[in-house]
Amino acid sequence: MYDYIVIGAGSAGCVLANRLSEDPACRVLLLEAGPRDTNPFIHMPAGLARLVNNRRINWNLETEPEPALGRRRLWWPRGKVLGGSSSINAMCYVRGVPADYDGWEAGGATGWGWDQVLPWFLQGERNSRGASALHGDAGPLSVSDLRHHNPLSAAFIAAAQEAGHPRNADFNGDQQLGVGLYQVTQREGARCSSADAYLRPARHRRNLTVLTGAQATALSFQGTTATGVHYRRGGHHLHAHAAVEVILSAGAIHSPHLLMLSGIGEADTLRCHGITPRVDLPGVGRNLQDHLDICTVVHTTPGVSYDRSSELRIAIDYFLRGHRGAGTSNLAEAGGFARSSLATDTRADIQFHFVPAMLDNHGRHRLPGEGYTLHACPLHPRSRGQLRLRDADARSAPRIHANYLGDADGHDLKMMLECARLSARVLQQPAFDRWRGAPVFPPHEALDDAALEAFIRAKAETIYHPVGTCAMGQHPEAVVDPTLRVHGIERLRVVDASVMPSLISGNTNAPTMMIAERAAYWIRTAAAG
Missing domain, CATH: 3.50.50.60 (FAD/NAD(P)-binding domain)
Structure with missing residues (x-):
């Protein structure tokens, strides 16, 4: 007992x-x-x-087939x-x-x-930065700055500033709005x-x-x-x-x-x-609520992204150097928070995660070449889903009806369009000029609303926050x-x-x-x- x-x-x-x-x-x-x-x-x-x-x-x-996303089952x-x-x-x-x-x-x-x-x-x-009115330094959960970040993550931060987003060194500080590097749950370069x-x-x-x-x-x-x-x-x-x-x-x-x-x-x-x-x-x-996410993917010049990095070499370097180097990267190194033109209160309503690699279908589909990915998701969706039993057997997964973009007034779709537009604006800034290659997703930089909506319905995925x-x-x-x-x-x-x-x-x-x-x-x- x-x-x-x-x-x-x-x-x-x-x-x-x-x-x-x-x-x-x-x-x-x-x-x-x-x-x-x-x-x-x-x-x-x-x-x-x-x-x-x-x-x-x-x-x-x-999920069960999602009606607003081409009846795709999202992983x-x-x-x-x-x-x-x-x-x-x-x-x-x-x-x-x-x-x-x-x-x-x-x-x-x-x-x-x-x-x-x-x-x-x-x-x-x-x-790791110490205690303050908004941070603790004596608890069990280690929170620290990244030991390593890719040059493309620095380019994202610079580009976002060029697009009008302020620099923010602490998303858990007095102000969340802005862009920067994420603090991460790591202890001395290892996951915590x-x-x-x-x-x-x-x-x-x-x-x-x-x-x-x-x-x-x-x-x-x-x-x-x-x-x-x-x-x-x-x-x-x-x-x-x-x-x-x-x-x-x-x-x-x-x-x-x-x-x-x-x-x-x-x-x-x-x-x-x-x-x-x-x-x-x-x-x-x-x-049931979740953050639906849209990725904008762009090719880059060879040798800078993580796409062609040897996983074995990164792992050997990480363990031999005492938890240092690219092995300490959380991949979503940089990001930030923004208020769109549709914001209904003072809070940010869009979040960015920047990854110095090309991601398609959560990284499960490897794309040729090298590139970078900007995730963007609306933070306060109005759609609500639900879970249903498949049967009475605990070994059977429940039916997940996420109901993405299912709100009656279409606000969530409008927010997804804002996410895609803001992402494109950031990635078109001069800070990316030395790195930028051809667009991957969406395949053209300038899309009308109908084409952008079709792209969202075909490519949007969860960012794992049910x-x-x-x-x-x-x-x-x-x-x-x-x-x-x-x-x-x-x-x-x-x-x-x-x-x-x-x-x-x-x-x-x-x-x-x-x-x-x-x-x-x-x-x-x-x-x-």
């Missing part, structure tokens, strides 16, 4: 495992469907390019390994802006305003995932049990009280009991999936799959309350990106770990009486 069971050893789950097991009297079980994070390319930052098609550590999900990679997606992502450390969190609170997520969440960001952060930051220092604790290769199949209950979890490991069907709480941290896809498999969701839909409803919570799996499928609040479709307890169920919480009511202005990894830091405090405080 355990006091706490945490399901999912991803960005949030590793935080919870560490913080809850700090109390030696608490017995904690952490379940992870994937393996340990022993693959060396997880820890070499540039190794993320080698992890793209690794099905052992990636759930390799796909959704999600981490299936200790550290979850923080072990396979591009390591950009972005928190969003105060208005994001104040918006959560105004929408019913009481206590989640900026002033309430900032201390929890600071508690987790160990920033949530497993590195939180789980590894706690693995020696005798009160913490970590089981990999253990996929949860359903929660167990006594009436409307969660009592444990059924899981499959090594071909065996097993059960673990929790004396205090069960905490679901399986991410924005698998947390709602497991709730539905356990009888928590829209009752009629559950019955259609032969599942007896335990609590009728229609919001489970709804409110949230919202177990949204917190008190409204009819809320799944958890502001302390992350599941409505209608005792001793069950959801703690991961699925509880975010709406997308923040940027990457979602840092906010996910902040949510877990805060939840761990509440859980321990509740147990203390």
Whole structure:
């Protein structure tokens, strides 16, 4: 028997495992469907390019055919390994802006305003630049400046400034707008995932049990009280009991999936799959949001991009030189935030990620030659999707209906057009003159609106930020309350990106770990009486 069971050893789950097991009297079980994070390319930052098609550590999900994107099925990679997606992502450390969190609170997520969440960001952060009012330097999560960046990334920053975007040295500072190099979750040139930051220092604790290769199949209950979890490991069907709480941290896809498999969701839909409803919570799996991204790709002069770099040579150089050189690159080295002509408030509504290599289909399709890629995504989409059960088998992936560009007024498509236009404007600036070759995507620099729209519908992809499928609040479709307890169920919480009511202005990894830091405090405080 355990006091706490945490399901999912991803960005949030590793935080919870560490913080809850700090109390030696608490017995904690952490379940992870994937393996340990022993693959060396997880820890070499540039190794993320080698992890793209690794099905052992990636759930390799796909959406259902997307009506607004030519009925394409979009690939959704999600981490299936200790550290979850923080072990396979591009390591950009972005928190969003105060208005994001104040918006959560105004929408019913009481206590989640900026002033309430900032201390929890600071508690987790160990920033190499030192402490300030907006940064911590004593937390477990190492945040640092890149040790290496490509000359093309410097050209992007210069070009964006020529296009009118200000230089910004800290996207988590007083002002988010502008362009620069990302700070990254790295420690001395190596990836610092949530497993590195939180789980590894706690693995020696005798009160913490970590089981990999253990996929949860359903929660167990006594009436409307969660009592444990059924899981499959090594071909065996097993059960673990929790004396205090069960905490679901399986991410924005698998947390709602497991709730539905356990009888928590829209009752009629559950019955259609032969599942007896335990609590009728229609919001489970709804409110799905993601950042849709469009890439502009351009050829460059030979010898500067990462396209033809020898992966073996980079890896040897990285390990022999003590975590230095191109192996420390997160690939998405530079980027920034902009307000488009369609912005409805003071926040940035577009984010850039610049990669000094050519990317097509997430890098899974190698293009001939050498080049660079500018990603751009609208930060506050109005479209909402949902997850649906495929069947009642936990081994079957849920149906992901992302509903990209599905908003009634067409605002999201207009924003995507703005993204493509702003990208083209930056890449046409003089700073790129010495590097610029022929355009790749789109194939012509000057496109009319119809051609640009067709390009977007044919090429837009996710930039890996799904949230919202177990949204917190008190409204009819809320799944958890502001302390992350599941409505209608005792001793069950959801703690991961699925509880975010709406997308923040940027990457979602840092906010996910902040949510877990805060939840761990509440859980321990509740147990203390």
